[in-house]
Amino acid sequence: MKNHKFQQIRVRVTDFGESVRINAQTDKQYAKIRGIYVSLPDELLLSGALLGLRVNNQEVFEDAHEIKLITSGHQVAPNKKFFFFEEHLEAGGSAIEGKFTDGGHEALSESPSKLELMRARKAESGYLYEAKIYLWLTNE
Protein backbone atom coordinates (compact mmCIF):
# COMPACT_ATOMS: atom_id res chain seq x y z
CA MET A 1 0.00 0.00 0.00
CA LYS A 2 1.14 3.53 -0.70
CA ASN A 3 2.26 5.66 2.21
CA HIS A 4 1.55 9.07 0.72
CA LYS A 5 -1.35 10.73 -1.01
CA PHE A 6 -1.94 14.30 -2.12
CA GLN A 7 -5.65 14.79 -1.72
CA GLN A 8 -7.07 17.67 -3.70
CA ILE A 9 -9.98 19.87 -2.63
CA ARG A 10 -11.21 22.15 -5.40
CA VAL A 11 -12.84 25.46 -4.60
CA ARG A 12 -14.68 27.34 -7.33
CA VAL A 13 -14.81 31.11 -6.84
CA THR A 14 -17.65 32.75 -8.70
CA ASP A 15 -17.20 36.36 -7.60
CA PHE A 16 -14.42 38.62 -6.34
CA GLY A 17 -14.41 38.94 -2.57
CA GLU A 18 -16.56 35.84 -2.25
CA SER A 19 -16.30 33.42 0.70
CA VAL A 20 -16.77 29.76 -0.16
CA ARG A 21 -17.50 27.09 2.44
CA ILE A 22 -15.46 23.91 2.20
CA ASN A 23 -16.65 20.49 3.25
CA ALA A 24 -14.62 17.39 2.58
CA GLN A 25 -13.40 14.16 4.12
CA THR A 26 -9.86 12.83 4.15
CA ASP A 27 -9.07 9.47 2.56
CA LYS A 28 -9.73 6.72 5.11
CA GLN A 29 -6.60 4.79 4.12
CA TYR A 30 -4.20 7.38 5.49
CA ALA A 31 -3.48 8.09 9.13
CA LYS A 32 -2.11 11.61 9.26
CA ILE A 33 -2.32 15.00 7.54
CA ARG A 34 1.28 16.00 7.14
CA GLY A 35 0.91 19.32 5.35
CA ILE A 36 -1.09 21.66 3.20
CA TYR A 37 -0.48 23.60 -0.01
CA VAL A 38 -2.88 26.00 -1.69
CA SER A 39 -2.56 26.57 -5.42
CA LEU A 40 -4.10 29.62 -7.06
CA PRO A 41 -4.03 30.18 -10.85
CA ASP A 42 -2.26 33.53 -10.46
CA GLU A 43 0.03 34.88 -7.75
CA LEU A 44 -1.86 38.21 -7.81
CA LEU A 45 -4.81 36.35 -6.32
CA LEU A 46 -2.80 35.69 -3.16
CA SER A 47 -3.26 39.28 -2.04
CA GLY A 48 -5.89 39.23 0.69
CA ALA A 49 -6.94 35.61 0.09
CA LEU A 50 -7.84 33.86 3.35
CA LEU A 51 -8.33 30.27 4.44
CA GLY A 52 -9.97 29.00 7.60
CA LEU A 53 -9.54 25.29 8.31
CA ARG A 54 -11.02 22.85 10.80
CA VAL A 55 -10.18 19.18 11.07
CA ASN A 56 -12.72 17.09 12.99
CA ASN A 57 -14.19 20.31 14.36
CA GLN A 58 -10.80 21.37 15.71
CA GLU A 59 -9.66 24.77 14.48
CA VAL A 60 -6.30 24.65 12.71
CA PHE A 61 -6.44 28.04 10.97
CA GLU A 62 -8.78 30.89 11.85
CA ASP A 63 -10.91 32.26 9.01
CA ALA A 64 -8.67 35.35 8.81
CA HIS A 65 -5.51 33.33 8.09
CA GLU A 66 -3.81 34.58 4.94
CA ILE A 67 -3.05 31.98 2.31
CA LYS A 68 0.26 33.65 1.51
CA LEU A 69 1.54 32.39 4.89
CA ILE A 70 0.84 28.75 4.09
CA THR A 71 1.73 28.49 0.44
CA SER A 72 4.62 29.22 -1.89
CA GLY A 73 5.20 30.43 -5.43
CA HIS A 74 6.64 28.89 -8.56
CA GLN A 75 10.16 29.78 -7.45
CA VAL A 76 10.00 27.14 -4.69
CA ALA A 77 10.98 23.56 -5.50
CA PRO A 78 7.94 21.23 -5.78
CA ASN A 79 8.98 19.06 -2.85
CA LYS A 80 9.41 22.09 -0.58
CA LYS A 81 6.11 23.79 -1.27
CA PHE A 82 4.05 22.36 1.58
CA PHE A 83 3.31 23.95 4.92
CA PHE A 84 3.97 21.19 7.47
CA PHE A 85 1.87 20.59 10.55
CA GLU A 86 4.08 19.94 13.56
CA GLU A 87 1.37 18.12 15.45
CA HIS A 88 -0.40 14.86 14.64
CA LEU A 89 -3.50 15.80 12.65
CA GLU A 90 -5.68 12.77 12.25
CA ALA A 91 -6.63 11.82 8.67
CA GLY A 92 -8.46 8.48 8.36
CA GLY A 93 -11.77 9.92 7.18
CA SER A 94 -11.56 13.16 9.16
CA ALA A 95 -14.10 15.87 8.46
CA ILE A 96 -12.51 18.87 6.78
CA GLU A 97 -14.40 22.12 7.04
CA GLY A 98 -13.20 25.51 6.03
CA LYS A 99 -13.78 28.86 4.46
CA PHE A 100 -11.91 30.19 1.46
CA THR A 101 -12.18 33.96 0.98
CA ASP A 102 -11.11 35.65 -2.24
CA GLY A 103 -9.00 38.77 -1.79
CA GLY A 104 -10.97 40.92 -4.24
CA HIS A 105 -10.02 42.30 -7.62
CA GLU A 106 -7.82 45.20 -6.52
CA ALA A 107 -4.54 43.34 -7.09
CA LEU A 108 -5.78 42.17 -10.49
CA SER A 109 -6.66 45.72 -11.49
CA GLU A 110 -2.88 46.13 -11.92
CA SER A 111 -3.19 43.69 -14.81
CA PRO A 112 -6.41 44.51 -16.72
CA SER A 113 -5.84 41.75 -19.28
CA LYS A 114 -5.89 39.07 -16.56
CA LEU A 115 -8.99 40.61 -15.04
CA GLU A 116 -10.65 40.56 -18.43
CA LEU A 117 -9.69 36.92 -18.97
CA MET A 118 -11.24 35.92 -15.66
CA ARG A 119 -14.45 37.76 -16.42
CA ALA A 120 -14.59 36.05 -19.81
CA ARG A 121 -14.14 32.68 -18.09
CA LYS A 122 -16.99 33.50 -15.75
CA ALA A 123 -19.25 34.36 -18.67
CA GLU A 124 -18.33 31.02 -20.25
CA SER A 125 -18.23 28.61 -17.34
CA GLY A 126 -19.89 30.42 -14.45
CA TYR A 127 -16.85 30.81 -12.22
CA LEU A 128 -13.83 33.13 -12.11
CA TYR A 129 -11.21 30.62 -11.09
CA GLU A 130 -10.57 27.46 -9.16
CA ALA A 131 -8.38 27.30 -6.06
CA LYS A 132 -6.88 23.91 -5.26
CA ILE A 133 -6.11 22.87 -1.71
CA TYR A 134 -3.74 19.91 -1.47
CA LEU A 135 -3.59 17.90 1.73
CA TRP A 136 -0.52 15.72 2.10
CA LEU A 137 -1.74 12.50 3.69
CA THR A 138 0.64 9.91 4.99
CA ASN A 139 0.86 6.68 6.97
CA GLU A 140 4.39 7.37 8.21
Place this chain on the structure above:
Amino acid sequence: MSVTRYSIVSLLVQKPGEIISFQHKIPAYLKRCTGFKISLVSFLDPQYLNCELGRLSASFNSLKEEAITTSLKHEELGSQDFQELDVQLHPGQIISGVYVDTMLCEDFKSYRVNLYLRCTDKEGQTQNQ
Protein backbone atom coordinates in the same frame (compact mmCIF):
# COMPACT_ATOMS: atom_id res chain seq x y z
CA MET B 1 2.54 15.98 20.93
CA SER B 2 2.22 19.74 21.13
CA VAL B 3 -0.24 21.80 19.14
CA THR B 4 0.66 25.03 17.33
CA ARG B 5 -2.06 27.58 16.69
CA TYR B 6 -2.04 31.04 15.16
CA SER B 7 -4.09 33.59 17.04
CA ILE B 8 -4.90 36.54 14.79
CA VAL B 9 -5.47 40.17 15.69
CA SER B 10 -7.05 41.80 12.65
CA LEU B 11 -7.01 45.60 12.38
CA LEU B 12 -8.65 47.87 9.82
CA VAL B 13 -6.87 51.19 9.30
CA GLN B 14 -9.33 53.71 7.93
CA LYS B 15 -7.63 57.09 8.03
CA PRO B 16 -4.09 58.43 7.77
CA GLY B 17 -2.25 58.65 11.06
CA GLU B 18 -4.90 56.56 12.80
CA ILE B 19 -4.01 55.09 16.18
CA ILE B 20 -5.79 51.82 16.86
CA SER B 21 -5.59 50.26 20.28
CA PHE B 22 -6.56 46.62 20.63
CA GLN B 23 -7.10 43.91 23.20
CA HIS B 24 -7.14 40.29 22.19
CA LYS B 25 -7.81 37.20 24.25
CA ILE B 26 -5.71 34.13 23.55
CA PRO B 27 -7.52 30.78 23.96
CA ALA B 28 -6.95 29.34 27.42
CA TYR B 29 -5.46 26.03 26.24
CA LEU B 30 -2.46 27.79 24.71
CA LYS B 31 0.45 27.99 27.15
CA ARG B 32 3.25 29.77 25.36
CA CYS B 33 3.66 32.29 22.58
CA THR B 34 6.65 31.41 20.42
CA GLY B 35 6.53 33.93 17.60
CA PHE B 36 4.74 36.76 15.90
CA LYS B 37 4.35 38.26 12.46
CA ILE B 38 2.70 41.42 11.20
CA SER B 39 1.24 41.24 7.72
CA LEU B 40 -0.49 43.54 5.26
CA VAL B 41 -3.69 41.80 4.14
CA SER B 42 -5.03 44.38 1.69
CA PHE B 43 -3.67 45.25 -1.70
CA LEU B 44 -1.87 48.59 -1.76
CA ASP B 45 -0.72 50.68 -4.67
CA PRO B 46 2.83 49.69 -5.78
CA GLN B 47 3.90 53.32 -5.32
CA TYR B 48 4.12 52.49 -1.59
CA LEU B 49 6.47 49.55 -2.10
CA ASN B 50 9.23 49.46 0.51
CA CYS B 51 7.53 52.23 2.49
CA GLU B 52 6.78 51.89 6.17
CA LEU B 53 3.01 51.77 6.66
CA GLY B 54 2.80 51.70 10.41
CA ARG B 55 4.19 50.61 13.76
CA LEU B 56 2.81 48.20 16.29
CA SER B 57 3.62 47.53 19.90
CA ALA B 58 1.95 45.07 22.24
CA SER B 59 2.32 43.63 25.70
CA PHE B 60 1.01 40.59 27.53
CA ASN B 61 -0.80 41.82 30.66
CA SER B 62 2.19 43.86 31.72
CA LEU B 63 2.80 47.50 31.10
CA LYS B 64 6.40 47.05 32.22
CA GLU B 65 7.48 45.21 29.13
CA GLU B 66 6.44 45.56 25.51
CA ALA B 67 7.06 42.07 24.20
CA ILE B 68 6.30 43.07 20.61
CA THR B 69 7.52 46.18 18.85
CA THR B 70 7.58 46.03 15.09
CA SER B 71 6.90 48.02 11.96
CA LEU B 72 4.92 47.11 8.87
CA LYS B 73 6.54 47.61 5.50
CA HIS B 74 4.88 47.21 2.11
CA GLU B 75 7.06 44.59 0.42
CA GLU B 76 6.55 42.68 -2.80
CA LEU B 77 8.53 39.61 -1.80
CA GLY B 78 8.50 39.89 1.95
CA SER B 79 9.67 37.00 4.10
CA GLN B 80 6.91 34.92 5.66
CA ASP B 81 9.07 34.05 8.67
CA PHE B 82 7.90 34.69 12.19
CA GLN B 83 9.96 36.68 14.64
CA GLU B 84 10.90 34.68 17.72
CA LEU B 85 9.09 35.25 20.98
CA ASP B 86 9.07 33.29 24.22
CA VAL B 87 6.23 34.36 26.46
CA GLN B 88 4.53 32.12 28.99
CA LEU B 89 0.77 32.63 28.84
CA HIS B 90 -1.71 32.64 31.69
CA PRO B 91 -5.07 30.96 31.01
CA GLY B 92 -7.16 33.41 28.99
CA GLN B 93 -4.22 35.77 28.57
CA ILE B 94 -5.00 39.14 27.07
CA ILE B 95 -2.60 40.85 24.71
CA SER B 96 -3.06 44.59 24.39
CA GLY B 97 -1.34 47.02 22.12
CA VAL B 98 -1.43 49.88 19.68
CA TYR B 99 -1.02 50.20 15.92
CA VAL B 100 -0.09 53.62 14.53
CA ASP B 101 -0.40 54.41 10.83
CA THR B 102 2.70 56.24 9.63
CA MET B 103 1.82 56.43 5.95
CA LEU B 104 0.18 59.87 6.28
CA CYS B 105 -0.40 60.25 2.55
CA GLU B 106 -3.06 62.36 0.85
CA ASP B 107 -4.52 59.65 -1.37
CA PHE B 108 -5.00 57.33 1.59
CA LYS B 109 -6.96 54.12 1.13
CA SER B 110 -8.07 51.97 4.05
CA TYR B 111 -6.15 48.74 4.58
CA ARG B 112 -6.20 45.70 6.82
CA VAL B 113 -3.33 44.48 8.96
CA ASN B 114 -3.06 41.09 10.67
CA LEU B 115 -0.90 40.38 13.70
CA TYR B 116 -0.27 36.63 13.96
CA LEU B 117 0.67 35.16 17.30
CA ARG B 118 2.14 31.69 17.02
CA CYS B 119 1.26 29.86 20.22
CA THR B 120 1.65 26.35 21.54
CA ASP B 121 -0.03 24.28 24.24
CA LYS B 122 3.37 23.06 25.41
CA GLU B 123 4.76 24.56 28.62
CA GLY B 124 8.15 26.18 28.18
CA GLN B 125 11.11 25.58 30.44
CA THR B 126 11.31 27.93 33.40
CA GLN B 127 14.24 30.24 33.07
CA ASN B 128 16.73 30.39 35.94
CA GLN B 129 16.43 33.60 37.89
